[in-house]
Amino acid sequence: MTTHLPLGDRRDAPFYGKDIISVRQFGLDDLEYVFGVAREMREIVTRIGTIDLLKGKILANIFYEPSTRTSSSFTAAMERLGGSVIPINEVRYSSVSKGESLPDTVRTLERYADVIVLRHPDVGASAVAAKYASKPIINAGDGVGEHPTQALLDLFTIIAELDQVNGLTVTMVGDLKYGRTVHSLSRLLSLFDIRLNLVSPPILAMPEEILTELATAGTPVTVADTLDGVIATTDVLYVTRVQKERFDQESAYESVKDAFVISPATLQKAKRRMIVMHPLPRVTEITMEVDDDPRAAYFRQMEYGMYVRMALLAMVLGKA
Ligand code: NCD
Numbered sequence: 309m310t311t312h313l314p315l316g317d318r319r320d321a322p323f324y325g326k327d328i329i330s331v332r333q334f335g336l337d338d339l340e341y342v343f344g345v346a347r348e349m350r351e352i353v354t355r356i357g358t359i360d361l362l363k364g365k366i367l368a369n370i371f372y373e374p375s376t377r378t379s380s381s382f383t384a385a386m387e388r389l390g391g392s393v394i395p396i397n398e399v400r401y402s403s404v405s406k407g408e409s410l411p412d413t414v415r416t417l418e419r420y421a422d423v424i425v426l427r428h429p430d431v432g433a434s435a436v437a438a439k440y441a442s443k444p445i446i447n448a449g450d451g452v453g454e455h456p457t458q459a460l461l462d463l464f465t466i467i468a469e470l471d472q473v474n475g476l477t478v479t480m481v482g483d484l485k486y487g488r489t490v491h492s493l494s495r496l497l498s499l500f501d502i503r504l505n506l507v508s509p510p511i512l513a514m515p516e517e518i519l520t521e522l523a524t525a526g527t528p529v530t531v532a533d534t535l536d537g538v539i540a541t542t543d544v545l546y547v548t549r550v551q552k553e554r555f556d557q558e559s560a561y562e563s564v565k566d567a568f569v570i571s572p573a574t575l576q577k578a579k580r581r582m583i584v585m586h587p588l589p590r591v592t593e594i595t596m597e598v599d600d601d602p603r604a605a606y607f608r609q610m611e612y613g614m615y616v617r618m619a620l621l622a623m624v625l626g627k628a
Contacts, residue, residue, distance in 0.1 A: 327438040345619035362391035368421035385617035411440040459492035461613035479505040482548035498525035
């Protein structure tokens, strides 16, 4: 991974000047460090609200795909740390619509900003951007590839809600083929002693590449097309949206869009102490009646995301 260190900056700070492209960059020590900083950020926000840690720093938030949470939580994170944001949420109103290439767009924005958050429909786009940029690039989703900051906030949520990761049974359900959040999260979870259930319609199964990585890491994986056999032993039910925008044919989407719907009846079969997570947006895969169940953690999950993104911004800018 490229390291971008302006002259005179500290070389010992973890992730200082680095790009965040994949969860593969994080080992257990790194996770402990990120989550330690994120917990401090949570304290700061709870007690003070906003501080001046990144005063004078500017984030360019470039989104080539729709986003509500990722873009606004990065904005909130930057502003709570006293920094400011150049929002490019509608690339169709930017020079991208005139045919500007990704390398040129990032080389433009880095002239104005200190760090770039990028969401793009192509797998590997963040790595390409990082090759051209000399300021840190943070991958906010590269097509069906990865979504590393989401996986970090997902793991932070699991620890905050259930106190530990080792020993847990995690069940991922929905679109495991196109869902980048589960690609990143399953890789991150393979660093721990967990059991993983992968539940999806056969056409939306977890990619072979990731199954191979999980096998190499020694993670016990059960693949199923129904929740029946796994819901009772699940500690974390991670639900995903069927990624309509990735399908070539509408009919294929229609055939699987309601394959799994989590309702109060589903949770009746689950443990009393477990959590339901979702990266959101939700469409029909969790009914609104589930929202009032204390096990529904998806709204709390969003808030944890801001603390984790505050930690990551402070880290890559050398202030954590
Ligand atoms: C996810 C994404 O963009 O991959 N959303 C998010 O960042 N919270 C999940 C999705 O779009 O379904």
